[in-house]
Amino acid sequence: MEFNRIIAVLLVIDVSLWAAIFASTMRKSPPATDLKSRLDLVLEELRSLKNESEDLGVKVRKYYELGGYGPLRKESFKKYEFSRRELHRLVDELRHIGRTAGSAMNNEITLIINSLLNRLDIYETYRTRETNLLSRKIQRRLELLQNPRNCTSARKLVCHVNKTCGFACQIHHVVYCLITAYATGRTLILQSENWSYNPDGWETTFLPISETCRDYDDGEVAEGWDAVGNISNNHAKVLKLPVIDVLQNPPNFLPTTIPLDLAETLELLQDEPLIWWVGQFVKYILQPQPKIRQILDGARNKAKFDNKTRTVGIHIRRTDKIGQEAVFYPLDMYMKPAREYFSSLGQIEGKRVFLATDDPRVVKEACQKYKSPEWEIHADLKVAESAAISKRLNGSLIGIFQDLDLLSDCEFIICTLSSQVCRLAYELMQAKRSDASGRIISLDSEYYFGGGSHLVRRAAYANDPVGSVIELEFEVGDEILEFKRLDEHIAFGVNKRTGKFETLHLQRVAYQFECIFDAKSNAVNGFDLRGPRDLPVTVGGKYGLFVMSHINSNVFLTLNPTPLMVLTSEARVTLP
Template sequence: MSEPSLEYELARRQSRRDADELWRFVRGELTAWRKDDSSKAPPVARRLEKLQDSVRQYHAVIRGDLANLTVADGWETWRRREADQLADLMRRRIDFLQNPPDCATAKKLVCNLNKVCGFGCQLHHVAYCLTVAYGTGRTLVLNSRNWRYNRAGWEQVFQPLSGTCQDAGGRSKAAWPAPVLGVGLIQRPPACVCLIQLPATVCLIQRPPACVCLIQLLSSQIIILPITGRHLPGTADTQVLTLPIIDVVSPRPPYLPLAVPADLADRLARLHGDPSVWFTAQFVRYLMRPQQHLQNDLDAFVKRVQLRNPCVGIHVRRTDKVGTEAAFHPIEEYMQHVHEFYERRQMEAGGGDGSRRCVYLASDDPSVFQDAVNKFPDYTFLGDPSVSKTAAVSSRYTDASLRGVITDIHALSLTDHLVCTFSSQVCRVAYELMQTMHVDAADWFTSLDDIYYYGGQSPHEQTARFAHQPADGSEIALSPGDTVGIAGNHWNGYSKGENRRLKKVGLYPAYKTRDKLRVVEFPRYPEVPLVL
């Protein structure tokens, strides 16, 4: 079977991104002009609105042409086969890692499900642990007893991480190898010596008689994990290592997101628009394999709400996050992007079928549902407002709330496009799962705030494609080949970041850079064949 070249696949996806950035730039500029006092005269305002509508339709046509090119180039069968083979390879590698023949002698990485945050954050904590386990060749043992969402543990909801090794015991135990140089030394009576690594909230405390403990300060909770002083702080030979949360892990392992394994990097770069998201998604999917009772509930929900395709998934985050981690976005802002999605689909199909347009709506605010129905009667809104009530802060850590958020994530991942705020971990999880269901769903989203990120990730860097001269003091210069640490995309044609060479932070045209793949040498698991 013939295969497309890496250059062709990169150029095809880059053309799509360039078209998107052009539309964002034009939309941003026209929106700014329409707000300007000089353009408020009715004739000018009408012309600007007409111009924006025309450019939006041109963008939809270009996107449709590029989508049709992907179908017509003859390589869709190869893409599907390559995606299936890579996903199967990762599944078999994780299965091999997580099911050692002798648990008593296997090297292990212990992960404590004790991070004080919501479900999406906790899931990403465990995914980080599994990623590091994969990178170090250690079987992950998840300690989830007394989990805030289910006191019986993770395995009551999802399938166990291992069928052969769930015991954290071993001949030697230690904390993650953390250096103790450059720490503060505090003497406390009676004869209690505390080594505090600043500014991280991790302390190594030695108390008579020679009892060494690792204390993680998590919000108001203190978890004490006994370890033997003889193996402190742990080495590659230590059988059982305990991994702290990603926020304080030191030294930072090279395997953290957004890393991609060297032995898969070329294949992923050719196949997928965001290889690092694809790689993370494989661990998320493995962790979220539901127990049969949960799978039955998810299937019944999808059938009850009559979720179908095409459908756009909207996640509207309100309550505790608005004003702290995220800004308020009205439903009209979400629906603008829903309209653009269906306009593109109509252009690709050469016309519409006349059916009502489907939107799956998830929110932690029940009032959003009625607001959407009242303002957009031409759309069919699917979802369950009762799920929103369980997401309230007062009832968040309950079984009903857990099932509600899992249900919303599952339904959102089944849609054809996500409109959300990537500051929300719920939407990022749905986006990650979406990657496991399609060949390449890297651009199946519209975020109203952040670009995709993984909390605690390694730096997200880009490479400059073209030179750029700043138009004013808010912009930075670029030369071809410069490395830029991206802080965010403003979704108006400009991104913000730091030029590593110049050590300057500012705006730059988004189309003048491309993402830089972070390639790391992971274990290659020769025991697992590449193809079965």
């Protein structure tokens, strides 16, 4: 047998083995009530998973060394991806259990995790290549859209960058404009005179959104949306968009929708396809002018970023945000997951952190408290000073762009996703890496796209907490509102039916859920969009962790962190 064929067969066997073990785990697992018995259960399963897969791992590695990748059949890649993601989720969960268990148990867990993660990721090159190809395809589509052959006759969409908010919020405003342009087949005309972050306009810092089509005829402008978010004048040649926040009923092509023609590939390659998709728009929009590129490269050199050094990025949003839109978290709360991340890598000294913040006091505190040789803190005090509220609109643009660029280059980010700066950094990271999913810990909310169609969680499995466990109680079909994560393991939610507000302990209860996601929608100007609609999925629950996939594709649809309940979107299709 050829080597590559053997590899493919082994992978399928390997994957089936994992799948069988996971399936048996799910069947066997009673709802364990305390940490110790849950831990014993996980360890028992993992020991057998480890033993049985180790032989196969050795063989796969051997054949790989001898024979290369071989023809990578889509089916085996799908199965492989399914297992790989599941394994990573399981490992995350184990790490959490390990932290709360005794040190002997924690050591054993670390050994098992390391041995599992040492397995060869045989498809990494393939995944990276395919992700890059898909990204190039999307960038090319945007280039074509933005540079029509005949600008005079092209249909256009007009937006001004000046939304009355901060830089990251303004960039998300431009993302909303460009997605709308894409979905309606219009060329985006981005206006930027008297831009709050630079009165000289967009192009002093960034490459133009269009090279060849940057103007429109004033006489032809019509207002884009009516009051409830329908496109009211789509016959008009030039449409002007209001900000997303005024739309009572946002059009269905806004996030969290992904285009149908790319959906299958996207879901196969990305664990968080929605964020990666948004990342592609951010990538197109935020292209620096050559002189700015030089500044960014200089900052990268100064912070000693290169391929060999592992850096955790921490973003700490303070000043105007605290008490108004977000809770204050002390520096130590950001450093704790950083420490845990490094210890999971087995790194004791030289823990490299890139710190970005709008508060210089945080930089000083970090440098005083987290010292060499254990820590290596990189932060630019001048950049943090330039972000002060009094100076923010006067010369802080390069600083925030530089911070975003460096954060997105890190291999892991710790921040608060309630901040648009943090969300933008994560989107950029997704655009830069082929494997960014899950490389973030947020101390507060989950990822969301402000103003887009929102996700509602609905319980598909009753949760009836027993004994001393205080948890939110719900029945099948209950909608859970105000879902907020307290940390990466605990969330709060309101049961709409009972009005009760309580914590949900992600580790303690295994919920089941189903997902509703679109299978088909109308083609708009050649770009078929995918929005929410019924599509059954398979669901798995292990130790409070969840995976879900299309019934026939074994591809995940979930956003991290793993949701507890049904995800539905209430947005209606309002395409012209």
